[in-house]
Amino acid sequence: MKTAASYLRVIGFVLIAFLLLEFTTDEGAMATLNEYPVIWAVLVLLLLFAISVEIIVSALRNILFRSLDAEAQARYLEAEALEKEQQFSGIKKLYNKLAGGRPMEEEGEIILDHNYDGIKELDNSLPPWWVYLFYVTIIFAAVYLIRFEIFNDYDQAQEYEEAVAEAQLEIEEYKRNNPDIINASNVELLTAANDLAAGKAIFTANCVACHKADGGGGIGPNLTDEYWILGGGIKNVFTTLMEGGRPGKGMISWKEDLNPVEMAQVGSYVLSFQGTTPAEPKAPEGEIWVEEAASAEGETLEDAAVVTDSTVTDSTVTIIEEPIE
Numbered sequence: 001m002k003t004a005a006s007y008l009r010v011i012g013f014v015l016i017a018f019l020l021l022e023f024t025t026d027e028g029a030m031a032t033l034n035e036y037p038v039i040w041a042v043l044v045l046l047l048l049f050a051i052s053v054e055i056i057v058s059a060l061r062n063i064l065f066r067s068l069d070a071e072a073q074a075r076y077l078e079a080e081a082l083e084k085e086q087q088f089s090g091i092k093k094l095y096n097k098l099a100g101g102r103p104m105e106e107e108g109e110i111i112l113d114h115n116y117d118g119i120k121e122l123d124n125s126l127p128p129w130w131v132y133l134f135y136v137t138i139i140f141a142a143v144y145l146i147r148f149e150i151f152n153d154y155d156q157a158q159e160y161e162e163a164v165a166e167a168q169l170e171i172e173e174y175k176r177n178n179p180d181i182i183n184a185s186n187v188e189l190l191t192a193a194n195d196l197a198a199g200k201a202i203f204t205a206n207c208v209a210c211h212k213a214d215g216g217g218g219i220g221p222n223l224t225d226e227y228w229i230l231g232g233g234i235k236n237v238f239t240t241l242m243e244g245g246r247p248g249k250g251m252i253s254w255k256e257d258l259n260p261v262e263m264a265q266v267g268s269y270v271l272s273f274q275g276t277t278p279a280e281p282k283a284p285e286g287e288i289w290v291e292e293a294a295s296a297e298g299e300t301l302e303d304a305a306v307v308t309d310s311t312v313t314d315s316t317v318t319i320i321e322e323p324i325e
């Protein structure tokens with residue numbers, strides 16, 4: 001005995017299961033399904049399960065129905081018909097109420113007494129659903145006007161900035177949770193105040209014994225000058241922190257103590273010493289470091305960009321010229 005209700009039960013069951021999965025796993029809206037495609041399989045299984053429960057229940061009902069005597073069967077059918085009639089009666093009533101309109105039999109009362117070639121007009125009032133929606137828009141407009149035009153709650157620029165700030169936090173959080181995404185080849189010089197502050201804290205805790213608080217150098221070399229033993233620039237400094245200095249010199253690898261984010265932070269802090277004058281500078285060691293490799297790379301990148309740009313312009317030009325010719 002298939003009824004609309006049984007379809008609704010199945011759909012509702014799967015929907016509830018989906019929502020539960022979505023909101024109990026803390027992945028943000030709509031992310032769970034992308035994150036764990038296996039959940040699709042779970043949902044399909046649940047769907048099959050719900051359908052089979054419905055089938056079993058209706059089969060049971062059939063068997064029980066057959067076991068009744070004729071009189072009881074008739075009574076049962078009657079009761080069922082009544083139930084069917086009343087099914088969704090609340091929704092049907094609500095629908096009729098919102099749709100408005102007069103039943104066909106009462107049309108005589110609202111017909112207007114003009115007649116254009118047999119076309120007559122009914123003086124129906126507006127459908128209540130439309131009227132209510134209209135009232136809602138009026139209320140919305142009033143609230144909107146007061147909130148945004150009078151009290152200037154927030155504007156689009158503010159909304160944008162908030163969203164960007166939020167995303168920035170998420171990026172930082174992501175980086176913190178996935179420190180290994182930073183390595184010697186993609187590490188970048190950090191300039192944000194909070195990164196440098198974190199770098200300073202790490203430096204104070206681990207490095208001042210050999211490099212001095214102002215980077216002037218002691219057991220370790222001077223970090224404020226442009227002379228580098230192991231190479232300057234964030235990528236080399238990061239590598240130095242990762243691998244340590246030359247054997248026996250005293251600069252250990254910090255791999256075990258610091259994660260890559262922390263190394264990028266303290267490395268950036270070290271590079272912020274560049275050009276400062278420490279109290280007791282140690283004599284320069286190593287060679288002057290110029291960001292040669294980096295700037296050469298930059299040029300090729302720029303060149304490449306120019307090339308792509310000109311090809312783009314060329315192709316646009318041809319596209320424009322062709323139809324003219």
Ligand code: HEC
Pocket residue numbers: 202203206207208209210211219220221223227228229230231232237240241244245246247249250251252254266267270285286
């Ligand atoms: C035990 C002493 C000691 C500690 C602690 C120490 N360093 Fe060093 N550091 C050295 C020495 C010695 C060298 C030179 C290594 C070499 O010559 O190969 C060096 C080299 C370096 C260099 C490369 C300098 C260049 O000229 O190429 C950097 C950058 C550096 N250290 C940063 C740090 C940071 C950041 C910390 C803290 C996380 C730290 N060091 C902790 C002793 C130390």
